[in-house]
Amino acid sequence: MDKTLHSKSTSLWGDAWRRLKKNRPAVAGLVVIIFLIIVAVMAPAISPADPIKTDLPNRLKPPGAPSAICKNGVYILGSDEFGRDILSRVIYGTRISLSVGIISQAIVTVIGVTMGALAGYYGGMMDMLVMRTADILFAFPELLFYIGVMFALGPSIYNIFIALALIGWAGVARLVRSQVLYLREMEYVEAARAQGLSDARIILRHILPNCMGPIIVSVTMGIPGAILSEATLSFLGLGVQPPTPSWGNMIYAARAYMLSNPWYSVWPGIAIMVTVFAFNLLGDGLRDALDPRLKR
Amino acid sequence: MAGYIVRRLIMALPVLVGVSLITFILLNVVPGDPVLEMMGKHVDPLTLEKVREQLGLNDPLYVQFGRFLFNALRGDLGKSFKTGQPVTKMIMDTFPTTVKLALSSAFVAIIIGITVGIISAVKQYSFFDHAAMITALAGISAPIFWVAVVAQLVFGLQLKWLPISGYSSPKHMILPAVVLGIRFAASIARYTRSAFLEVIRQDYIRTARAKGLAERAVIFGHALKNAMIPVVTIIGMQISGLLTGSLLTETIFAIPGLGRLSIWALSNRDFPLVQGIVLFTAAVFVIGNLIVDISYAFLDPRVRLQ
Numbered sequence: 001m002d003k004t005l006h007s008k009s010t011s012l013w014g015d016a017w018r019r020l021k022k023n024r025p026a027v028a029g030l031v032v033i034i035f036l037i038i039v040a041v042m043a044p045a046i047s048p049a050d051p052i053k054t055d056l057p058n059r060l061k062p063p064g065a066p067s068a069i070c071k072n073g074v075y076i077l078g079s080d081e082f083g084r085d086i087l088s089r090v091i092y093g094t095r096i097s098l099s100v101g102i103i104s105q106a107i108v109t110v111i112g113v114t115m116g117a118l119a120g121y122y123g124g125m126m127d128m129l130v131m132r133t134a135d136i137l138f139a140f141p142e143l144l145f146y147i148g149v150m151f152a153l154g155p156s157i158y159n160i161f162i163a164l165a166l167i168g169w170a171g172v173a174r175l176v177r178s179q180v181l182y183l184r185e186m187e188y189v190e191a192a193r194a195q196g197l198s199d200a201r202i203i204l205r206h207i208l209p210n211c212m213g214p215i216i217v218s219v220t221m222g223i224p225g226a227i228l229s230e231a232t233l234s235f236l237g238l239g240v241q242p243p244t245p246s247w248g249n250m251i252y253a254a255r256a257y258m259l260s261n262p263w264y265s266v267w268p269g270i271a272i273m274v275t276v277f278a279f280n281l282l283g284d285g286l287r288d289a290l291d292p293r294l295k296r
Numbered sequence: 297m298a299g300y301i302v303r304r305l306i307m308a309l310p311v312l313v314g315v316s317l318i319t320f321i322l323l324n325v326v327p328g329d330p331v332l333e334m335m336g337k338h339v340d341p342l343t344l345e346k347v348r349e350q351l352g353l354n355d356p357l358y359v360q361f362g363r364f365l366f367n368a369l370r371g372d373l374g375k376s377f378k379t380g381q382p383v384t385k386m387i388m389d390t391f392p393t394t395v396k397l398a399l400s401s402a403f404v405a406i407i408i409g410i411t412v413g414i415i416s417a418v419k420q421y422s423f424f425d426h427a428a429m430i431t432a433l434a435g436i437s438a439p440i441f442w443v444a445v446v447a448q449l450v451f452g453l454q455l456k457w458l459p460i461s462g463y464s465s466p467k468h469m470i471l472p473a474v475v476l477g478i479r480f481a482a483s484i485a486r487y488t489r490s491a492f493l494e495v496i497r498q499d500y501i502r503t504a505r506a507k508g509l510a511e512r513a514v515i516f517g518h519a520l521k522n523a524m525i526p527v528v529t530i531i532g533m534q535i536s537g538l539l540t541g542s543l544l545t546e547t548i549f550a551i552p553g554l555g556r557l558s559i560w561a562l563s564n565r566d567f568p569l570v571q572g573i574v575l576f577t578a579a580v581f582v583i584g585n586l587i588v589d590i591s592y593a594f595l596d597p598r599v600r601l602q
Contacts, residue, residue, distance in 0.1 A: 136314035141577040143540040144558055148570070151562055152325040228439050232544065235441050236559075251442055258449050265449065269442035276437035284433075 016213070019289035026285020032278035040094040047088035048072050052243040055083030060261040077267050080250075081257055086264060089245035090271050096157065096246040097275055100230040101223035104164040109219050111165060112172025113211075117203050119173065120180025131177070134170035142167060146229060150238035157240050160233060164226050175218055179211040213290035220283040224276040231272050247272045297593075301586065308582040313365065315578040316571065320361050323567045330565040334377045351377075364571065373572035378564050383572035387554065391576075393463065394546065394553035398538045400469060401477030406531065409481040413488025413527075418515065420493065428485060435482025440541050444475045444548040461550040472549040476541045480534055484527065491526040495519045525595050532588030536581050 020026055039046065048070035055069045061079040070076075070085050077086040119130035149163035183189060184207060192202050233239035234248030242249055247268035254265035331348055332339070348354050352363065367374060373383035412432070416425040451471060452460030458471050495501065496519050504514045543555030550556070554573065561569035592599045 132310065132314070135311050136318065139311050139315050139578045139581050140318070141536060141539055141543075141558075141574065141581070143543055144562075144574060144577065147559070147562055148319070148322045148326075148574075152322050152327075154327075224437065231439050232441060235439075236547075248439075251439075251445060255445055258445070258453060262449055262454070265442070265445050269439065269446065272442065273434065273438045276439075277433060280433055280437055 012213075016286075016289045020285055023285040023288065025281045026289070029278040029281030029283075029285065032274065033282060036094055036098060036275055036278070039091055040098050043091050043095060047085075047091045048074075048076065049085035049088045051084065051088040051092040051245050053084060055079070058083040060257055060264070062261065063263055078261055078263050080261075080264060081253060084243075086250075086267055089250060090247070090267050092245045093247040093250065093268060093271060094275075096234075096240055096244070097227045097230065097272070100157065100160060100164075101227040101275075101279070104161050104168065104226045104230075105219045105222045107161060107165040108168035108222060109172055109215065111169035113176050113208065113215060115169060116173035116176025117180050117208060120177035121184055121199065121203055121207070127177070130173060134173055137167050137170040140167065143229075143232065146233055147236065147238060150233055155233075155238045155241055157230075160230050160239055163233075164229060168222065168226070171222075172215070172218055175214055176211055179214060180207055183207045183210055217283065217287045217290055220279065220286050224279040224283070227272065227276055227279070297590075301590070304586050304589070308579075308586075311582060312575060312578055316365065316368070316575050317361065319571055319574045320357075320364070323570060324357060326565065328565055330377050330567050333565050368575060373575070374568035376561075376566050376569045378561075378566045378569070383569050386557065386569060387572060387576050390552060390554045390557045393551060394539075394542050394555060397469065397472055397476065397545070397551065397553060398542055401473040401475075402480060402531075402538060404473070405477035405481035406484060408477075409484025410488050410527065412481075412485040414492055414515070414520070414523075416485065416489040417492035417496065425489075429489070432482040432485045435478050436486070438478070440475065440479060441544045441548060443478060444472075444545055447471050447475050448548070461548075463549075463551045468549075468551075472545045472551060475549075476538070476545045479541065480538060483530060483534065487530040488523065488527050491523040492519060495523040498522075521595060525592065528588055528591055528595065532585055535584040539577055539580070 049067070050069070053069050055067070058065070058067060058069075058075075058079050059081055061067070061075050061083075063076060063078045065075045065078065067073060067075040067079065067085065069083070070088075075085055075087070077090065080086055080089065115130045119127040145167055146160075146163045149166065150159060153159040153162065180203075189202060189206055192206050197206075230239055230246070231248035231251075234246040235252045237249070237252060240246035240249055242253065250268040251265050254261075254268070257264055331344060331351070331353065335344065335347065352360060355363075364374065371384065373387070375382055376386060379386070412428050416428045419425055448460040448471070451458045459465075459468050460471070462468050496515075501514060501518055504518045505511075509517070539555070542553060543558060545551070546553040546555040547559055554577075558570070558573045558577075560566075561573060
């Protein structure tokens with residue numbers, strides 16, 4: 001008799017996971033992302049050739065042309081201006097794009113959450129300082145800022161992390177601050193304070209766990225933006241430097257050979273689009289599953 | 297209203313000073329000597345020193361920054377290191393081109409975006425809805441520079457319908473405007489759809505239907521105006537996206553606008569020009585947001601500006 005009354009209790013995360021599982025586009029996005037991660041990790045094993053191995057006599061071959069450097073003997077997606085295998089370069093490019101997306105968002109999240117939590121919890125001068133800085137960063141022409149930072153620090157993938165983090169934290173800080181402002185007035189936080197818990201413990205154990213939903217959504221939504229920014233900077237010659245393959249610098253190189261090998265510029269672009277598309281699908285799904293209030 | 301606008305503009309001042317300060321710091325970290333760049337490698341040290349003195353580059357940094365701010369307040373952004381022209385003139389020469397490009401693509405993008413968004417919402421879960429939303433998501437997922445390159449490849453080189461670069465006839469604007477507009481149209485379509493879906497579930501829409509209004513009157517008379525509020529916000533937020541996009545589109549299509557000028561200025565270490573463009577762009581952004589906030593008051597009488 002009891003069994004009918006006590007339905008199995010579900011946690012917030014269990015609930016969210018069930019909602020996400022029902023969202024077919026989001027699941028498709030997740031599957032593509034997992035596939036891309038596998039490709040990135042297994043790159044040396046699955047690439048037909050070394051991505052920086054050149055074969056000058058076989059420059060700019062169309063897809064399907066015979067190849068001396070590829071294990072399977074064919075340039076599946078053609079060859080580039082140095083006779084390198086485009087497919088292998090696209091495969092290795094996955095590593096750059098995914099690591100830029102994930103690492104830059106990790107940095108942005110750590111800084112943004114810290115700043116937002118401090119501003120929201122303590123208010124006053126701290127709040128003023130953080131939020132006015134965020135206002136300034138929001139007014140900055142974003143791409144121009146990235147380009148300026150890359151000029152100042154020099155082109156490399158690490159400086160891309162810095163450039164993206166310098167501006168990116170502001171959005172997360174705003175989000176977390178508004179959540180903390182709301183949560184710090186809740187009775188359970190007051191109870192924690194009455195028990196004499198330290199501020200750090202209240203923020204870390206009682207407030208932040210309740211902001212996880214919006215934070216996860218914002219991180220997921222930030223990844224495609226970061227991937228696009230890296231590709232853009234590399235396209236402008238300010239990001240990842242050749243011969244290391246990045247989808248952005250491949251498209252830049254391909255521009256010069258649009259007539260001799262039109263496919264060259266198409267592949268890395270498709271790779272960017274599929275990756276960003278998958279993260280957007282997952283982001284939309286997570287937003288609906290985790291944070292009904294944010295649903296727009 | 298006038299008081300509100302004045303207050304907002306005053307509030308924007310510290311933001312613009314902050315933007316200038318960050319730019320100033322960044323520029324002073326950039327390796328390379330702008331004067332050496334300007335004079336050529338074979339200049340003698342004495343002349344070099346004299347030019348630095350004349351440009352005020354030997355003053356302490358805070359004096360340089362203070363002077364920039366003081367002059368900027370009077371509308372003087374200094375002279376370009378590279379061309380010797382006033383920065384304001386160079387900005388004003390190129391800005392109309394960027395505005396023309398941005399407005400023509402925004403105009404088409406807003407019309408297409410809102411129309412598609414409304415149809416998708418009214419016919420939710422139909423084939424049209426699914427197809428439109430997949431296309432829209434693809435639109436915001438495609439890197440703008442790649443779309444530009446592929447557009448040049450397909451419509452310029454293969455089909456030979458349109459010129460692939462330059463700026464000498466209206467025909468030259470078609471590809472860049474379309475490329476720039478795709479992302480914009482896609483995000484407007486997405487937001488219009490979700491805003492519309494929210495609105496048509498409201499009680500007043502049910503009331504309108506219940507009193508026997510035609511569906512057309514419900515959609516256009518009651519739902520549209522209310523759904524436009526979040527859409528206007530998005531349009532405002534996309535202003536900076538549009539400027540970012542024009543930077544790439546202008547560079548790829550060789551259009552002499554502000555975006556191309558900013559890249560040129562950065563790669564030539566033309567500090568006053570960079571400083572001026574950043575301040576100008578930030579001001580455009582701030583004013584754009586102000587216009588968005590003011591437009592709320594027109595769309596929604598409940599909003600009082602204060």
